[in-house]
Structures are given as C-alpha cells and as structure tokens.
Amino acid sequence: MKKTKFNRVHEKLGAKLVDFAGYEMPVVYTSIIAEHKVVRESVGVFDVSHMGEVFVRGEKALDFVQSITVNDASKLFNGRVQYSAMCYPDGGIVDDLLVYKVSDTEFMLVVNASNLEKDFAWMNENNKFGVELVDESDEYSLLAVQGPNSTAVIQKLTETTVEMEYYHFIKANVAGVDMILSRTGYTGEVGYELYFKGNEQDAENVWNAVFEAGKEFDIQPTGLGARDSLRLEMGYCLYGNDIDKTTNPLEAGLGWITKLKQEGDFIAKDVLSKVKEEGVTRKLVAMITDEKRAFPRHGYEITVNGEVVGHITSGTVSPVLDKPVALGYVKKEYANEGGTVNWKIRDKEIPVSIIKLPFVKK
C-alpha cells in the first residue's frame, strides 16, 4: 500500500488508517462527528495527498483541456480554477476534476486518486494535440486547511496576501516552502489547499507550521470520514458513489459545468446535447427527513407506493442539522423539489422530502 509523506504524523496521532484508493489514509483521528464540527466552527487539516496531479504542457494545452473536459476552459485566466468532468463518448463520467490554469501553456488537472491510472490512460489515448502529459502525483503533497479560521492560519505563514476569492490560486511561499496555494476545498467552508513538493521531512515541517499557527484556534487533524460528511452536507458529488461511468453529468445535477453551448467540441458533447434536448430519465436529488432513527446508506432503495423508483448513492446523519440526509437517483417523474419519496431501510419505509441543495446553507 502507498503512503503519503504524512504517514508518520498520522501514526503518531493514533489515526485509524484504512486502505483508500491504494493509499494508507487516515479516516478518523478521534471522532468523525467532532472532526466535522471543527471544520464547520474553526479549522481542520486534511491530508489529501492521495489526489492525482496531472500537468498538461505545450502550445495546445488549452485545446487539449477543451476537448477532454465538459466545462469551458477558455473562460479561465492564469490563477483561476474550474470544476469540471471528463466523459466517455456515451456521456458516462470518467472522472470529475479541478482544472487549474497556470499559464497559456500549462494546466494542472487534479483528479481522484482512485481514478488516476484510468484518467491518465484516457488523457493519453485522447491526446490529439501533441501536448506533454506528466503525472506528478507522487511528487506532490496536498493539505486541505478548511474552516472559518483557515485564512487567519495561512496568513500567519506567509508574506503574501492569502485572502482571495473561491476557486482562485496563487503561487506563494508558505511556511518556507514554494507552493500552489488554492482557495478550494470539498467542505463548503472557506479553505485552502496547499500543493507542494519535497520529502517526508519537508511535509512534516509544513504540517507542524500549520498546527503551530492554528494553535490559537484549536486547529485539529481531520480525516476522510469528516471530509465525506462535510461534502455531503453541501451536496457535492463523490465519484464512485454519486457519479461514475454509468451516470451522465446532466442527470447528476452537473449541468452547470456542462457547457453545451461553447463553440468547440468535447468528448460526449453530441450525446449530452441530445440528452439535454430529450430530457433526462432520472435525476440526482437531495433528500432529508425529521425521522431521527434512520441512517441512509449507499445502495438502499428509494420507493413510491411500494415501487422502487431509485437508489441512495450517499447518505449520512448530518452532524450540523442532526437529521438524516442523502443523495440518490430517482426516476424523473418523482424527482421534484418539495415532493416525497421513501427510503427503504431493512423492513421500514421512511418518508423523506426532496429539497434543494445544499443541506447546510452557508
């Protein structure tokens, strides 16, 4: 199993380590619920170094990115990040990703760890523009510092002004290390993602500096368990749960990143345009209930009058709302905000409301 450069730190902190996408990753340090609340109320630090970083370099870098992703990367300027997805010709999703425009001739694509190998092969297979594709995932460490106090923490570690708008990034020297400092995250909170190279000792130095700076805010290490419940409260999709090669971006509620009106072509543009025209057959919906004794989970059936009309793709009991919440695909005719469906949990059917995302309003 692969280890991130923070593995020794996690061991020392007594984290519960699990195999995630081939990496030994911390799922929880003390309590998922407590770690979740730390991020909502103050600041937490996630090691997400397992994520993949692929660099696209060359004169035709933009053309390549445009052809392989569904969003319109021509709208990007240097220092701007975009959420996007890659699709197969049939419209199924290869992966969702972040596109960073570094310069006219360089983009960084940040992909899911579990998909890296497949994504990199897909990119190479579809490299009709002679761009250079370099997988630098093993060289990069990635820390996500997330929460309302994250700006104050990061600002203590650099001379550069770190306050910036969501989905922007700068190159800065933070804690003595040159890095990409990005105003992104997967939590819905103000937060930063720190991409930097170096060995284990360098990584530990950054970790220690962040925790020293965050002491006054009672900064805490936070694991993948909290990351999952935080993203679910916001309704962000997780590849492998809510989206995969059998789902298209339109039914997944990702129409807002699927720019079908852009001039250029991209893989699946024709198929997705047709889906848009004819309408989707099912939709990813957000569901919630006041019934306390229900824990929705991936794979549970969604029913209406005893008929199975869909499945839950992600679920939890929201630590902030203290209510069960879930995402799931539902046949289009039942997928209306304000409507009611049921979760089938073992022998019980629990009525739930379909609402507008996010579950937790920020």
Added chain:
Amino acid sequence: MNVPENLKYTTDHEWVKVEGKTALIGVTDYAQGELGDVVFIDLDPELEQITKGESFGTIEAVKTVSDMFAPLSAKVVEVNPKLEDEPQLVNSDPYGEGWFIKIELEDESALADLLDAAAYKAQIGG
C-alpha cells in the same frame, strides 16, 4: 485494548456480564472503536426474547451499520432505556452505561460456548 477479565465474550464482539440470575449484554471496547461514532441503536424497547445467533437489533454508526447477534437464547427483562437518547454511551462506556439488554439467566451452562477474556484478546490480536 480494554478487555475486562470478569466478562464472557463472543466472536461477534459482544460481552456478557453475569449478575446472579440475570446477565447484561453489550459490545466490546474493541467493537465500539471499530464502529466509530454511534448515531443510534435500533433496538425494540419491547424486546422479549433473543435467540442464539440471531440478530436482535442494529447499531448505526457513521461509517457502518452492524447487527447485534444474540450470544445465547434467553428471555429479555430490560432494554437499556438510556440508549434511546444517548447512543454515544456505547462509545464512551461500552462495559458500563452502554449496555444493551438485561436477560434472565436460567442456567450458566448456556455460557459454556462463550470466550473468556484471554481467548477474546487473542481473537482481536490484543
């Protein structure tokens, strides 16, 4: 890993504490650690009988749901009323306030199949 000497254990990570003619059943410290934050316990407050090897309820934790399997067949005399509002007692005090049910123990020979502390420790690699 906390494995009290005076309890009996099952391979499903439950413990049985004999108190004269009754016994308490709960899950072990190891099990609550593996489960993580317990969100609620799905246990019939009117439960009357458990049957050896069969599920008598479920523990819903953040990452997973786990069945509770009866270590023996017995009549249930009490279901822990505190768990309804304070399921986190399973995490904070698994051998004390976090107990699930109290059963009638007619015959201690029913406990013969259960593990002692040393055997349970060996099973969890402690």
